[in-house]
Amino acid sequence: MGINYLYPPFEIIRNQDRCITCRVCERQCANLVHHYDAEKGRMTADESLCVNCHRCVSLCPTRALKIVKTDHTFKENANWKTEVIEDIYRQAQTGGVLLASMGTPKDYPVYWDKMLINASQVTNPSIDPLREPMETRTYLGKKNSKIERDSEGRIITNTTGQLKMDIPIMFSAMSYGSISYNAHKSLAIAASELGTFYNTGEGGLHKDFYHYGKHTIVQVASGRFGVHPDYLNAGAAIEIKMGQGAKPGIGGHLPGSKIGEDISATRMIPLYADAISPAPHHDIYSIEDLRQLVYALKEATRYTKPIIVKVAAVHNISAIASGIARSGADIIAIDGFRGGTGAAPLRIRDNVGIPIELALASVDQRLRQEGIRGNVSLVVGGSIRSSSDVIKAIALGADAVYIATSALVALGCHLCRTCHSGKCNWGIATQNPELVKRLNPDVGSQHLVNLITAWNHEIKEMMGGMGINSIEALRGNRLMLRGIGLNETELKILGISHAGQ
Amino acid sequence: MDKLSMVDAFFHARGVHTMDGYHQQMPLEGEVRIPSGCAISGIIDRSGKRFSARDAITSISVMHDRSNGLGGGFAGYGIYPEYKDYTALHIFYYSSEAKRACEDFLEEHFDLINLSKIPTKKHPAITDVPLIWRYFVTALPTKLSFSQLDEDEYTARCVIRINREIEGAYVFSSGKDMGVFKAVGYPEDVGEFYMLDEYEGYSWTVHGRYPTNTPGWWGGSHPFSLLSYSVVHNGEISSYDANRRYIEMYGYACTLQTDTEVITYMIDYLHRRMGLTLEEVSHVLAAPFWSTIERKDEKERAEYTYLRNTFASMLITGPFSIILGFKNGLMALNDRLKLRSLVAAEKGSRVYLASEEAAIRVIEPNPDRLWYPSGGKAVIVTLDSVQEGEEHGYQLPVSAL
């Protein structure tokens, strides 16, 4: 190996007075950072291996550890920043595509943070959620466009193809493979308890999880991993994945090393074979082809389940969504470019796609202009971080949101962004049995339930403050939002006024 | 477009720069959304007996302080028996060019049976009066058949087109055997101004407006009306933009940005176009809570769920009490939390609806019964019957009052 130009990004600070050499850090770090130096009788560390996942820090019984950003620095240069130089060193050394995980850490505008929510004063009363019902129930799916009556004149109430959810928040697609069995189980239990849905991702459905079917969305991606009639019928809805926010235009790759027995059986692929799902579905080269798959899946499930089409937020997304709305899909899921993933080419993660806020606003507006907003429900994801993000998304026009990164954080993820290494110390993005064990699904699901319950309380409080007591009346209610520090074009796309107006 | 240039454009669109005989300095409805309070009242004689608007004027005058002089108006049903088969268009004009352009449009689309200025008398409290004209029309048969629409839809589209496209013309009433009369002023003065004593109808609704900071524009006064539906409303709905953005998909243009306008359009859509009964309409606009729906028997639960889900974006939240006037009847409806007052009373063949009990007692001191309809429970009165009422709402024994 030649010279490595890279200096470790983090330094491990160990307070030797506090360290009792219990060696917990050594056992907890899958990256093999910590060692016991028997000669000196104390712990040492190879910081070049540290990914700053905080596992050792969190478990150190004497709080002897902290990880800090190194102050080693290049000569300051606003154009050639440290990370740019280091990435060049890396590629010059390996000749490879740089891989990264989770959402882009780049400093793009977060439009959620540039919108403010309204509250009632005097002329229209706030509603007290402690005294009055505050409804967050939502139905997803195509709405009928005409009323039909039976011979007695009663309305025919045919509502197949609707997803009923008690809260407008679902867990977004994460495959068994990209995340662990225990992470999946946590999501499944939590979705059932919360009256919402989790999503299998493209990894198929583990046999143990079929009984969570009523709260499961099964995904069909280009690789068709684990797709068979029982799988399609097991879930409450089927999602066709065309794209993903963190890596639009890119398929998936689960390295063979992660394809152990369970995953091989669930995905229906050979043991230890790389699972590559290409970006294109090789039977879909047009919107008409998509329509055929939508109807093939409807046929396969006797028209009882809504079909979701998931796309990444990209340029011209509103025209794409209009096509999907006319393809027979019941729900469109749009994933913004800040969405997370287990592994994405770094340049793509950081440069391809558009923010979900802008995509959502323009899709909702376009579907309304075309008079087809009732044909589909809109679900958005791609960095929904809090209950106020949820409120803002719904006011812009979403029916519901998908969360994934927030859910993983609730499970303990520290956003170290090295899921692709397979060494997730928190037992989330790993298949290593020793690491998987670290996540207790009962505790994990409780954390998820707590998180969403807390968000739901906050949503109800904010709705009450707006004088709104039903989520339906918030949907597309853009008067409830004002921009702050946005330019005219941004305000126009978002369809909102500036604060003070 | 920023707010100021929107205001400019709106003035321009309304022909303010060229209008003669009318000048309005303040921005109009449409550029500025003004939350409003209000008073409402309605009277119907179920026997179909026609009576003047005098009682309605008296009733609303009791609630003087609920309005602030920036808007008032009436809707009368059964007032044009001699022209009952024709659509009565009431139109405000802000310039003679607007009148010419609008009349050209009317000539092109309708047979004009009769036209005249709407009679008014000078009133010190009513100023800045636009030209106010009335036309009795019927759709041109060739145009109508060419359009492949039914007559109501044809008329509605023409009205929406005039309001959207013809600068300085505003159709504020377009029903048959009914008419809306409205102005900037206190409602009792508006009644005198239009000499409503001289009209007779089987039902009247009236509105006194209290926008908290309003330009006060004639067209922005209530009732708001399309075809034979007219709505008077007290409240400020928090679902406005959700409702507006949804209903606009179906060809309605909410140019005035008032809650009442969007409520009127939703009722037109649900009742006339979707064929829901008025009771079903009330289950959409003021849908029962899911917890209430869950307690219903299976069939009803399915129906309520279906309506609420199918027309989810037409649920109204925030305070409202409305009185809907329609052909042969009145409907009163409160928001599901009953955030605004609404009282109903009955005496013989007359049914009274108002924001306040005093507004009923001033014209009928001894009603046979008087009750406070529950939130979300419609009181529907038609010429031969009163639906609901008793079972819904809190009824006080009259003797105890």
Ligand code: SF4
């Ligand atoms: S990788 Fe994680 S566990 Fe290992 S030293 Fe760094 S912070 Fe600690």
Ligand code: SF4
């Ligand atoms: S899932 Fe694990 S590896 Fe991935 S970012 Fe979170 S803590 Fe790091």
